[in-house]
Amino acid sequence: MNRGSAHRLALIKEGFAMVRSNLVASALIATIVALISGAVLATTGQTAAQEAAVLSTIDDAGTRTITIREGSGGPGFDRDALPRILALSDVESAIGLGQTFDVRNEARRGGGEPVPTRVVFGGPNADLVVAQGRWPLPGEAAVGDGAMPRLGLEVPSGSVGSVEFEPVAVVGSFRGAGPFANLANGVLVGAAPEDTTMRLVVVVASAPEEVAGLAAAVVEVLSPDDRLSLRIETSEQLANVRQAVQGELGRFSRELIVFVLAGGLALTTVTVLSAVTLRKRDFGRRRVLGASRSAIVVLVLTQTAVSAVVGSAVGTVAGLAIVRQVAEAVPPWSFVVGVGTLALLAALVAAMLPALLAARRDPVRVLRVP
Amino acid sequence: MISVEELTFRYKRRGEELFSGLSFSFPSGEMTAIVGPSGAGKSTLLYIVGLMLSPTSGDVLWDGEIVSTLADAERSRLRAARVGFVFQDAALDSTRTVAANVAEGGLYAGVPRSVITRRRRDLLDRFGVMLRDNHRPGEVSGGQAQRVALARAMIKDPDIVLADEPTGNLDEAAADVVMEALAERAAGGAVVIVATHDTRLAGIASRRLELTS
Known part of the structure; x- marks a missing residue:
């Protein structure tokens, strides 16, 4: 491993350490992401399961x-x-x-x-x-x-x-x-x-x-x-019916997903922003010790990503359990993985602005002892 | 060697000028004390020399090269590689152990983990806080915390050491340990600059720069 890779790896490890040392914020981020993925799966997951069942019936009839x-x-x-x-x-x-x-x-x-x-x-x-x-x-x-x-x-x-x-x-x-x-x-x-x-x-x-x-x-x-x-x-006509059914069911799911994601995005931004504001002296100290702005961004995003992965996994399992209980069906795995990935990406997008703000804060001002 | 040439600093918001036309050199192998009343700009000058603040005009030179106009990423890289910084209040991460705090000093310089581990043990042992390496900063005294901060500054073996009121919150015995470590560093060939009110610390410095308000 060359020195640059080792340095990047060390930064990512430091990001993991920040998850442990900043447990409240990390748990909050994980909870929000869990709520996003769980809510999407519990609601649109049912629709996706029904859609898969309807499409499967149409496909059985030979759409292809x-x-x-x-x-x-x-x-x-x-x-x-x-x-x-x-x-x-x-x-x-x-x-x-x-x-x-x-x-x-x-x-x-x-x-x-x-x-x-x-x-x-x-x-x-x-x-x-x-x-x-x-x-x-x-x-x-x-x-x-x-x-x-x-x-x-x-x-x-x-x-x-x-x-x-x-x-x-x-x-x-x-x-x-x-x-x-x-x-x-x-x-x-x-x-x-x-x-x-x-x-x-x-x-x-x-x-x-x-x-x-x-x-x-x-x-x-x-x-x-x-x-x-x-x-x-x-089966062209049947294929058209299939597409229409898919479009109709998909439209409802997409609107709901966008709504839940937008809410989750805003909540995650506020949480990460609060966390980096509370730790402004921590980031100021890191800057004085030699952390570049990009290193600060990497640290904040790594902390968010680790928390979001945990939250996404928990939310997905919970959401699937709810769908199975209510609809007695399981949405397609591509949908489940897609929702989990989307929730994770939303958390990273939400953390980007706070990460940039943390990186651009003047270290001298936040470290000055009155 | 570090030098400043025709340095002027003015607060952007207030427009107040802290110093103007300041030229001075900080030779390697010597400790320089920046003294003066509160508000004279001691810490500000330290931060400018350490590339954490940009001067309003004038230059900062490290080994004869102008470094104050470099981009932020390059200044961070230089700071990470060459500067050990000691804060007045130790500025330790209260959520991490003493050992992790000391190791952080080498993180951004890319010092290999094995080197960090070895130096951390040596430094904590030398500063008498080895038994505290698994404690949190809240579990050690102020004097011990400042010695931990000193170890963090020294772990990457810097050739520039900047200290902002390093003995300001310490009793005499704890201050002696810090002063001795800084003097030893200067004797080893590093540029050591301390901003201080402490007459004892200023007394052991071989050069003095007095700022007036």
Whole structure:
């Protein structure tokens, strides 16, 4: 460590020591910051939790989904387009689905309930996950967990087939969520090399606002012969509803946060100002001993930051406890961390003016003995 | 060596002139006493020489270089590195221990922690307050407090020592310790300047600057 770094570190340590030696002011700052973060979390935290729940419901309905299929009689899409779609930015996942037919459990000799089956192109993803066994290779089948009882299967094994379709081995089961939830009521068969055509492509965008642009890009990649015959189902309208809900709930939260922060900022400024005024001889002595103005600012800000970190942590825990008790929900962690950080930053901004005043005070005047 | 040339100081608010056209030198290795009645400007001159106050006109020179016109950050750096200051009322931090108060003298000069620890022990031992190093200033006598302040001033081994009425509040025995330490510092080659009413302290100084009101 060079001398400059060691000197800065020593100053910061001195700031920590000031927290202990100036306990009343430090405790007051910590209390104010705790009140800020606690009040924001206890009030807007409920809103944020509700907002997260509403948005999650909308997202479950597939705000980020794009489904593209050809009109009746179309040639379908080339399977080679799928890797290119997956390579597009803003694509979270994508699969292609081929022809549809019904299968039965082969062990029941043609009896049992028929279950809808689709040829699948592409692998599992965050919303389409393997539950048991593995994902089907070409010519193998995986059964959705909703279809297992209908096929009379307790574990994914044996084979499924139909009159017009050769039996295929069942190698696993899967669960579907979001846009793939309905697939879990059927069977997926891995596309064989001779299956070159996708009838339907389902793409999940990384964010709702990317849906419109991504839909156009996907169509470009698919390059169908007749674009007019395409049926594109996007969740653009749902995404707009999502944005409107988010905006409405967010506006209330923002106003409340600004109000609480402004109050906290004023209180912290007054507290830090009182503390540095009471200790003007202390700062005067430090200046005479060689502390520069910037060193005084560092000392005041370090003392405030340490107190504010403690206050922010206490306020966050208390605020979360209140929200959990009242709303029986927890706001998103990004919101919780954001509130804590904002309260800390507000305290530092509030301490800046008193710190500068302490640094600019004439040491000779405050130290003169009458 | 420190010198002042054509120094004038006037209070900004009152406009009252404390001294005008003052030229004097404070050689290294000697103790200089600034004497004079209250209000003559003894402390003010000390603060100007120590770069805590700016003169209205004239220059302060340290080792032949004008330092009174430097920016505040540079003056702070010089003060931190070279000046040990002894206040009349000790001016200790009442919330910290004696040891922490002494260590603060080296903080702004960037003196390494290990050096501070070693010197602090030596100085507190030498000034007879070692057993008080974990006490708060409120738990020691006035004489002991001033010796702690002396240790704080000496911890960075300064080549300039400025003392403002260092024996003003002390009994004779405590004053003797302070006077002896200051004289020893001057003998060691430092510039030692004391502003004082104490005729005994002024008596051991090799040079005197008398300010009249």
